[in-house]
Amino acid sequence: MFFLKSLNHVNKLSNSIKNVISVRYYRPRRALMYVPGDSSRKLTKAFNLDVDCIAMDCEDGVAMNKKDEARETIRNILNHEKVIVKRDFDRAVRVNCIGSGLCEEDLKALLTAKFLPDTVLLPKVESVEHIQWFAEKVNALIKGNGNVDFVIFIENPIGLINSHQICRAAVDLAQTGKFTPSSIVFGSDDFCAALGATRSEDGVELLYARQKTVLIAKAFNLQAIDRVHIEFKDLIGLRKYCEQGARMGYTGKQVIHPDQVPIVQEAFLPSKTQFEWATGLLTAFNEYQKKGAGAFVYKGAMIDKPTMKQAQNIVDVYESTKNA
Template structure:
């Protein structure tokens, strides 16, 4: 690693590194759902180079297999988090509050010897659901550290109440044992809720998709994009993933192992972008030493927002582990 990047790590990203040490920030480019009632698929998922695994109790499990899913996940949690070559997010997607299955899920999962890194809470429609969920977590005094929570927005009501949901989640987390870390847009459920027709261009969900990513950024949360259900169409997946990344999304839901490398590559910056960020930060340090403010870099005027873009890019690739010395 170059001297420049060492300085960046020490000086510019000290707060970011503190967050990492507290497990408050994890990369979630691909959020892979794995049916919680299928031990074979769970073991296979553990062997993948994937950022985030969600052992599923919800949509990926038939109604008559919910209890089996809970018990299977409980056993896997008791066995401990698998050792992998790099850090990954080990989560569970429970059923929604209004499904009346949520409490059963929590009663089993949160009594395991080892807790998941993250709980995914689907179909969040209003703040009352969040308050109930928070109160359930409070029952488990064994939660000594904050557990990360991913909130799924999948209905018109959820989109309408999104600001209040995020505000309440942040406020509740101040004195509770959970920390909101991401918003997920459940595009297919949203379409069903509003009665829209699905198109390849996703124009019918453009407003909701943009609102979610905007709100996520406003509340310093990650934004995870829609599922691409044609799991064999990897070219289409790549195109939609790049589109989501260009919109500001930080990751995407995936339903098949073959989708993982395509999505994770799409949410990585290019070598050209990495070089641009490194060169800009180096130029900034030179100008900052002279006491100057905004400066010209390769024909563009650089100010604080532009510098922040470069810093965010480098900090992202540092966490992912991509080579930044090229």
């Protein structure tokens, strides 16, 4: 509730910007928490948490002989309107990867429920063909003006190598499609397995992959969501790795346990300085718009569309969460 109020405040502030750069409603995903789709009990519990994004899982968290149960359970949830207990959240679904042969059935079950999920998470994306396949299915299944956020998982070497083309295709096909590319998730466990790498304490063996993932994400104006911290009882380590990821430009982290949520969401909250920079920029732009056209400079920097959206995102995350 507070969320909507504060968002209205932001909307007022930056209305003219939205006209110019058509910023969509921003969904923060500081913590993206996986919950097994076949467990009503765990799902219900999750909806009562203060968490940005709940990923109702059909994939790795669900055994092969429970896939149908997961689809049915999630579909049942999507047949009811989202109930906001603490504050609004991203009601997302993670389908199985395209290579599994299970993805189409997942999409059929989940995109034809009474309410669309806010977001579809697609694991193990490897190629432009995967994106084309996804676009075709989603566009056929969603009725009318429906639109879902789309989160791309990069989880193996070939996916990372093709990530530029993958994002390019996603952004291009979204122009006329019923989905909106919104984030890249870096899936480090599958990635390590495919690489034959071993995770060390400082994670130096994944620096290339993690930094390339952020780079591609930001080049396409997407959120970048960092790897899981598997040792879910190690909350001190968790905070450290959150900060490390945030320094690289990640804006959120995958989470596998409720205890991880508050630490992650605190670590990925924009700082007061960032918030002030962003509101300052948006206000200045408003002033500027009144005066005329041309290049727009703020604190010595030429401001372009991505910077505007970045500023808007900071304000949105900050506002949407500080009063939660």
